[in-house]
Amino acid sequence: MLRIKKLDIFILKSFCLLFAGTFFICLFIFMMQFLWKYVDEMVGKGLEMTVLGQFFFYSALTLVPASLPLAVLLAALITFGNFGERFELLAMKAAGISLARIMRPLIVFITFICCVSFYFQNVIGPKAQTKLWTLLISMKQKSPELDIPEGVFYDEIDGYNLYVKKKDRDTGMLYDVLIYNFEKGFENAQIIKSDSGRLEMTADKQHLYLHLYNGEQFENLKSQNMSQKNVPYRRETFREKHAIIEFDSDFNMADEGIMSGQSNSKDMRMLQAGIDSMTVRNDSIGRAYYKEVMANTYSVSTSSLSKADTLKIQEANLAYYDVDSLYASKTLAEKQTIVNAAINRAQSVGSDWSFKSFNISSTDTSLRRHMTAWHEKLTLSLACLIFLFIGAPLGGIIRKGGLGMPVVVSVVIFIIYYIINNTGYKMARDGKWIVWMGMWTSTAVLAPLGAFLTYKSNNDSVVLNADAYINWFKKIVGIRSVRHLFRKEVIIHDPDYNHLPADLEALSAQCREYLEKRNLKRAPNYLNLWMSEGRDEEVEKISDRMEELVEEMANTRSVSLLMVLNNYPIIPVHAHTRPFRNYWLNLACGIVLPVGLFFYFRIWAFRLRLYKDLERIIKTNNDVVLLIEKDKNK
Template identity: 60%
Template sequence: MLRIKKLDIFILKSFLMLFIGTFFICLFIFMMQFLWRYVDELVGKGLEMSVLAQFFFYSALTLIPLSLPLAILLAALMTFGNFGERYELLSMKAAGIPLLRIIRPLVFFCLFLSCISFYFQNVVAPKAQMKLWTLLVSMKQTSPELDIPEGVFYDEIEGYNIYVKQKDRKTGMLKDILIYNFSDGFENAHIIWASEGKMEMTADKQHLYLHLYNGEQFENLKSQSISSNNVPYRRETFREKHTIIEFDGGFNMVDGSFLSDRSDSKNMVEISHSIDSLTFRGDSIGRSLYSEIKSSAYRDIDLTKKDSVKMIESHMTIINADSLFSSYTLSEKDKTLGNAAERAESLASEWNMKSYPTTDVDNNIRKHKADWHKKITLSLSCMIFFFIGAPLGAIIRKGGLGMPVVISVLIFVIYYIIDSGATRVAKSGEMDMVLGVWMSTLVLAPLGAFFTYKSNNDSVVFNAEVYINFFRMLLGLRPSRHVFKKEVIIEDPDYPNILARLDDLCNECQIYDTEHKLSGAPNYYRIFTNSGHDDKIARISEKMEHLIEELSNSKDGTLLNFMNKYPILSTKAHKSPFDNRWLNLPAGLIFPIGVFFYFRIWRFRLRLDKDLKNIIKTSREIQDRIKNESFII
């Protein structure tokens, strides 16, 4: 019992050391990706370090639930990959400890991490999202840091356009300054030119203080009451001039109460209440629109005086629209159709505009429902990724940061594509919300169960040789025979006996080829009613393999080369598609599949005919070699 406890501690310690490192790496990557989206809001604003620290802190809190699944997947892959690479996992299994018992402490730990992820999403993340979005809106409204470039007009100050020809970085002096002041309107512009000057911010960062030297000022004096084409102006020459421009360069936190309606800034209880409120609001809008449509007058038919007279004369109570339209003249029909089309377009446009409130409400409801389910699916993904990573690492048996990183990124990208794509479709209303949000879980959960089952049973999943052999069998390909000279030979072959056995092998091949007529077309019925192997071919193959095994003790290299010409026979490829008769019958009854298998088996029969002739020819060559080289004493 004590040994198992020490094993649990060892496994937990190995996993924790990797998990902590991978978690902070994943969190850093997601933060850099998040920062890249909003880099334009941060650069050039002159924001203080405290503001940037708040931004990174709140973004880290919101990204923790997203970083946990990837960190668990990568840590599990690396941990069990290291165990497999160092044969520690093999030692545990050799001691009688199954994989499910080995991963049991980590299952409980990942379950704890899933609870932590849910707590962050339901409690911490909504508050952090509220703070983060308030901070982002405040950053967007913050004026950019004053940095007037050379040779271009700078228009970041509202109401002003400033041009600086040259800047002295050491002294801060500006050369050839041109300032356009449009704060009083375009027609009352103030233009200031100075040969040099200097700009600085006031202590409260609310104003820009300008020191200008050796310049001129132009000012239009046109007012709204003056209608003359001649506009008076004032010109002033100065040696030194000081002016103040309003420029709010500080950071001011806005009131974030308007962000309280966002679904990502609410916990599950608040989201449920919001869904109820939005549903009630949507129903109210729908009922009011229905009442308006029902009571609207657009369904009433406007009749001309001529039509009214006809109705009165005929005492009609039901209007036959076709008969009424047929009685019109050509010009009246054209006018009526034009009015109807215009009326239909007007109504379509009107009700399309009136449908916007209900559409917005429906979109908001779907967004709230998606975020409600997302808190559960993202927490559950921690467990799913563990049950993918741990058995996968045990199967691959590769540790370090090479193969595990590639596989982890690939699996996470697949998860992210499925999750984001299906959720987007569900939010648009084209898919059921539960199915769309849970799509990634429904796809990856069976994958995790499959890997866990295969790894627990020590099944071969990523052995390339297994898949190569499968496709070789499917395509009818065979490996070549390779017989090499042995370095140590204990006993030489019995050549007289081998000569007799080679004769026997050649006779059997000749008899089989004559009886079965392999070069001809096979019988379609026999192909799909056969369920066994060819015992005669199996016996020929067995005799040939025994002869090759005995002749491989020869010291003669030419004999070894002859033996490499022997084919590797298949005992059933030329008989039927499957071993089970009840699988062969349906395959033969389905016409396209049956024809495919028929020609495939015909090809194998031709190959077997060629192989038998090759066996006879090679056997005769070996016999001639043995006789000519006097191996028989």
């Protein structure tokens, strides 16, 4: 029996509220991007609100699958970031609940979201794409709203150029009007100039009614003799003139059948049928073209030859003949005939090959578009689940909620996904990559990343802890860490000042004995360095004993003693020995000379540092002993 626990309800409620908000935000951003791309098709055309409403509705439906992955990523990051920031994630793990168990209700929910995304792409998406692109084509074909500007030529009316110097927007009157009518051609243009006028739209929105007052009309008359230098013209002066201009400003919806062959207007079943039919068509046309070319272009015409001559020509080898001498033996007219025939034949064959190549390539392009659309329905749906396995563990690692760091991280990850996915799509669409390889590249890259982050977050790894990387970098470069000891507010056990001087002296004796035994100032032997024992147990014992004494003396109430304790160095006990624990790996490192030289000089530098550290320990021990004796005397 399915049992939903309170923890699952809490996690789902926390995630779903954020998911709903982030989804509408992402959808709005994508819609603004889409609107900005086609804003020129809508501005200035006087489209009705119902047309604009359909445009926004269908564009929103087509952008739902693209918005879901980003919404899942952002919601998962914020949700688990809030859990980490409020220590709720820590409480869950302290109760023995693993990250996989915490994510289980979200995995079920996002699997359902993947199915919704697939349904939108396979069922709703093709219909919405058909409606949207039909609407866009109809909007492109609609004439713009008539709004003649002042001081510039207006050419949105086909065959006319209008210039208005001044316009009264309250009365609609136009002043100093200049009209160029090019309906009969540029050489037979009509030019009308009037003091004022008015331009109105007819009731059926199919024509413009033009009223002009106090002006002149100039028109060239069509010349019957093309060589005639003087072209007659006609000039007319009028007090009032009226004209009808064709101008269809009504919105006419295009036929949806124009989108029937497009890949984005088909579901997976129709895409697969189209892929199969185009594959068979390309194969059959390719074989037919091959047979046709081999039968006609490269065959020898034998209609005017005897049987013996035909056999000779078919068995002849061009290498046996001196073509240049044969050509030179011909007359000038025969040479011209041969060259023209060769040129005509080459042009004919080239044109034939170009047509056949275009026919095959156009079908192949349509085939790749259908195949990319088929794969995209699966990859875009699966991206929702992959982004959950990226966002949830990443939010648990970052432990920052709200709209700050999660938004930045999610945008960066989505940009990387978009670049990889768009690159693979274009490579597959253009035929440079195999289609399935290009379309599944983003999934192949991000799925291992999601698995890696989930594993690291489940094990409470410091994969995104900046301090860990800073400490690693300091260790590689050799930057020394410094002690920072402060006076404790509560001290339970005071240091044993009676035994400390003897212990410190014993530590100093160990350091002197080590310095006498190991000549640290001398450069190490390159060959022995890679084959000797890796660990230096004596330095480890000295470092451990020093840390024990420092920890004991850190309980002191003396501020001066604490200041002296900060002079004790932090010894990197392995830096002056071989870099790796494996013998053969060290040997290979020594053989590869550039790498071996780098580690060799690094080890030599740390040996010199170790020499100075041991001397510093001896000096600091003496200072501590003197300070303890001084405090005893007081």
